[in-house]
Amino acid sequence: MDHSDSKDVAIELPTGAGKTLVGGLIGDFRRRTDSDRVAYLCPTRQLARQTADKLESYGIPSVLLTGQATDWNPADRARYIGAQAVAVSVYGHVFNSNPALGDAQVLILDDAHAAYNATAGPWSLQIRREQPAYLDVVSALTEAIDPLVLERLRTNTPNGKYLANVYMASPIGIHAAAQQLESALEGAAASGTIDKNAKYALIKLRGHLDKCLVFLSYGSLLIRPLIPPTASHPGFDSPRQRVYMSATLGAGGELERVFGRPKIKRIAIPKGWDQQGTGRRFFCFPELTTDLSKAPAGVDDWVASTIKEQGRTVVMVPDKYTAEEFARTKIPAGIEILRASDVEDDLSVFTSKDSAVLMLTNRYDGVDLPNNDCRLVILADLPTRGDLQERFLYSALGANDVLEERVRSRVAQGSGRATRNSGDFSTVVMLDGDLTSFCGRRDIQAAMHPEVHAELKFGFENSLETDSTEMTANIRVFRRHDKEWLGIEPDITADRDTLHRQDPPTSPQLQLASRFEVEAWQAVWQNDLPRALNQARQALDALTHGQASKRYAALWYYLASCWASRLAISTGDTSLTKTSRKYYEDAKQSARGTTWLAHLASPAETGMNTTPDQRDPVDISAARAIRKAAPTIGHAAKFKIASATAREGLANKPATAYENALVYMGQLAGSDESYGNGSATAAPDANWIFGGLSWVCWEAKSEALDDGELGVENVRQAGGHLRYVAGKRGESIPSASAALLMTSQKRVHPAAISVAEDSVYLVRSDVVLDVYDRLIRAWNILRARGLATLTEDDVFTALSTEGALPSVWIAEFCKSPMAALTLDSGGYPLEP
Numbered sequence: 001m002d003h004s005d006s007k008d009v010a011i012e013l014p015t016g017a018g019k020t021l022v023g024g025l026i027g028d029f030r031r032r033t034d035s036d037r038v039a040y041l042c043p044t045r046q047l048a049r050q051t052a053d054k055l056e057s058y059g060i061p062s063v064l065l066t067g068q069a070t071d072w073n074p075a076d077r078a079r080y081i082g083a084q085a086v087a088v089s090v091y092g093h094v095f096n097s098n099p100a101l102g103d104a105q106v107l108i109l110d111d112a113h114a115a116y117n118a119t120a121g122p123w124s125l126q127i128r129r130e131q132p133a134y135l136d137v138v139s140a141l142t143e144a145i146d147p148l149v150l151e152r153l154r155t156n157t158p159n160g161k162y163l164a165n166v167y168m169a170s171p172i173g174i175h176a177a178a179q180q181l182e183s184a185l186e187g188a189a190a191s192g193t194i195d196k197n198a199k200y201a202l203i204k205l206r207g208h209l210d211k212c213l214v215f216l217s218y219g220s221l222l223i224r225p226l227i228p229p230t231a232s233h234p235g236f237d238s239p240r241q242r243v244y245m246s247a248t249l250g251a252g253g254e255l256e257r258v259f260g261r262p263k264i265k266r267i268a269i270p271k272g273w274d275q276q277g278t279g280r281r282f283f284c285f286p287e288l289t290t291d292l293s294k295a296p297a298g299v300d301d302w303v304a305s306t307i308k309e310q311g312r313t314v315v316m317v318p319d320k321y322t323a324e325e326f327a328r329t330k331i332p333a334g335i336e337i338l339r340a341s342d343v344e345d346d347l348s349v350f351t352s353k354d355s356a357v358l359m360l361t362n363r364y365d366g367v368d369l370p371n372n373d374c375r376l377v378i379l380a381d382l383p384t385r386g387d388l389q390e391r392f393l394y395s396a397l398g399a400n401d402v403l404e405e406r407v408r409s410r411v412a413q414g415s416g417r418a419t420r421n422s423g424d425f426s427t428v429v430m431l432d433g434d435l436t437s438f439c440g441r442r443d444i445q446a447a448m449h450p451e452v453h454a455e456l457k458f459g460f461e462n463s464l465e466t467d468s469t470e471m472t473a474n475i476r477v478f479r480r481h482d483k484e485w486l487g488i489e490p491d492i493t494a495d496r497d498t499l500h501r502q503d504p505p506t507s508p509q510l511q512l513a514s515r516f517e518v519e520a521w522q523a524v525w526q527n528d529l530p531r532a533l534n535q536a537r538q539a540l541d542a543l544t545h546g547q548a549s550k551r552y553a554a555l556w557y558y559l560a561s562c563w564a565s566r567l568a569i570s571t572g573d574t575s576l577t578k579t580s581r582k583y584y585e586d587a588k589q590s591a592r593g594t595t596w597l598a599h600l601a602s603p604a605e606t607g608m609n610t611t612p613d614q615r616d617p618v619d620i621s622a623a624r625a626i627r628k629a630a631p632t633i634g635h636a637a638k639f640k641i642a643s644a645t646a647r648e649g650l651a652n653k654p655a656t657a658y659e660n661a662l663v664y665m666g667q668l669a670g671s672d673e674s675y676g677n678g679s680a681t682a683a684p685d686a687n688w689i690f691g692g693l694s695w696v697c698w699e700a701k702s703e704a705l706d707d708g709e710l711g712v713e714n715v716r717q718a719g720g721h722l723r724y725v726a727g728k729r730g731e732s733i734p735s736a737s738a739a740l741l742m743t744s745q746k747r748v749h750p751a752a753i754s755v756a757e758d759s760v761y762l763v764r765s766d767v768v769l770d771v772y773d774r775l776i777r778a779w780n781i782l783r784a785r786g787l788a789t790l791t792e793d794d795v796f797t798a799l800s801t802e803g804a805l806p807s808v809w810i811a812e813f814c815k816s817p818m819a820a821l822t823l824d825s826g827g828y829p830l831e832p
Helices: 019-034 045-057 074-081 116-123 133-140 147-154 171-176 178-191 196-205 254-259 296-310 320-330 388-396 400-415 433-440 442-446 450-464 468-480 489-497 507-525 529-543 550-571 574-590 617-633 636-650 655-669 712-719 721-729 750-755 765-785 792-801 806-813
Strands: 008-012 038-042 062-064 086-090 106-109 125-128 213-216 220-224 241-246 265-267 280-284 313-317 336-339 356-361 376-380 425-431 673-676 686-690 694-701 738-743 760-763
Touching: 008 019, 019 038, 019 045, 019 086, 019 106, 019 241, 038 045, 045 062, 045 086, 062 074, 074 086, 116 196, 116 254, 125 133, 125 196, 133 147, 133 178, 133 220, 171 178, 171 213, 171 550, 178 196, 196 220, 213 388, 220 388, 241 254, 254 400, 254 507, 280 450, 280 468, 296 320, 296 376, 296 425, 296 468, 313 320, 320 356, 376 400, 388 400, 400 433, 400 507, 400 550, 425 433, 425 468, 433 442, 433 450, 442 450, 450 489, 507 529, 507 550, 529 550, 550 574, 617 636, 617 655, 617 686, 617 765, 617 792, 617 806, 636 655, 636 765, 655 673, 655 686, 655 694, 655 765, 694 712, 694 721, 694 806, 712 721, 712 738, 712 750, 712 760, 738 806, 760 765, 765 792, 765 806
Parallel strands: 008 241, 008 265, 038 086, 038 106, 062 086, 106 241, 280 425, 313 356, 313 376, 336 356, 376 425, 694 738, 738 760
Antiparallel strands: 125 220, 213 220, 673 686, 686 694
């Protein structure tokens, strides 16, 4: 496939596959053929220097543009501007409030998986507690913070158990207090009570603070959009092409969320490369050994003795606190500790020493230590504590699956810092129970490169079957890499050759949702809340199908609730108030088992989500009809046979069985009348009549082939169904009515959209089956209570409990209006 005109292209190339050469050739081709200004971006200055040297060795003209732009060689910059050389630099020279490389026409983004902090940086304003501005900002947001949380943040004598908590301020409250917040920040910038990074971020956030989220902990606060609005950043959005390169791209939308791009085309890993070796890692989990698992206090001494024996060691930790604790308890006295800043320009500061520890905090990329540079890597603690937003998603929201791709990448990249070619080898010690559990999960291992998968399996099983003394002996054998180890090597290789990487089952839904999430946040940034709400709905459609995270969906339900509420106030549309309440109820249900939503009980939201006593009239009608029909429909023997037959009909393709099942489903749903087409060709396949309140008419194309195309005539026929029923009944069509067109056809003829009436909605069979199952669960509740003594409240409660009220499933069936569908170039609807 030709990707020369694609705006965003990602290439996955494993370590050792010549990633720098591939990126360099792409950039040099664009420079030579189109005279494009090409910038090749790396995560660190040290990697940029290595890259520039490699490009020159390949015969690709390059100039190294790092450090302060004012110090750049004018001749080097002129060579880049004149398309005579590829500029090699760091992410910060594009993702900046005043980008020094903001005029690039092609961007090559190396180690794209490492860009989370770089891309979010221009829009991330962080303030530490020790800075006077911290309490000033908290005060400005008083109406947006739960009073209980506010008390915890303001106290000078904090309860230790709350120190690690991360809270989110109410977006409604932030919107209301945006002017006060900006004034507080402007004052802090003028008085110097925030650092220079916060000042730079304020430049990008001015006038947009009401479109940001605010995350708070006792130690710091963070103001940023959920997804970086890179479409508003010309230095990144204007180039003709962006090429993302990584050894671990992932398949759950992480790349799109990190870079704020709705759609990034993938070039798959080359065939056969997933079975190629990338050096050898010997994973050790000391906390699993037979002795240290029983006496964990001995882990510190074991780690210290291992560092002392092995010499140069890289230690990777997620945060400053863990780094300090590790240095205090696990590094032998007398061994020098170096930080990332010490080796940014010269790794020999570390590699020239016989014994030293390089401590990297929240950095799992950007340091290459091949050959004998380092033979021991230690990962301490699960790498999930980046900025406050990441901590909130993981610890407060519990949206682990949306972060798993990021965590897997950090584990894989961090453990590979000292295995940069097929001949490299290093011991990798994994510490902390959460990290050990994560790496021991079979689904996590299966999602890794087969080489890493096999190594993790071997290391995990080996750690379980040995004591710490034997583990130390095994590390020595591995370090010697002589015949004793080489006798083990074929077993790992043979296991690798039987393995294939398997993406988690949640990946498709997360990948699909990412497009709408990005577009929703772009709309928010442009102050287009109607579009943001629509995109959020589509993101939720994706997130709430399959096995995707309910807890991550909870955040999007809540955001949609806030946006609908703001729209209701600004437009006076009371229906949006109901929409807001519904989204909030969905958020509560999806967030079950967490407390973050309860901590959003800010003064600004008081009463916003109080459900009125008045029930939806269609729901009342359904409850009344079900109570009346319950003794007949719910009869034990009859119900068991009829419900099973109907489900089988809805789960398969034969048209007659499917249509009969729809008629039965309408009875379960509480329609006053539910009937079929009576063999009339123009009639709906099923009709659910809720008195004069609502009609639901079905056009079911159950026998259509999945790879077929929905045509004009089918859509036109569905558009006439409500009028057909109105003519037969001699009644006007109720306003809350819909014609539902159910089909499994993946493609839609473009002309079909142009003939679609506003009342026609596209429905998929899995949605129908899901609603049916919810109705059956509600009926089982009713049957268990006793059909003869049911009250309307009993019925209403059962339907509500299972999400089977008409007001719920009608909204779900009407999520994809045919007239509003957007098709991609192949005719596939851009819908879940």
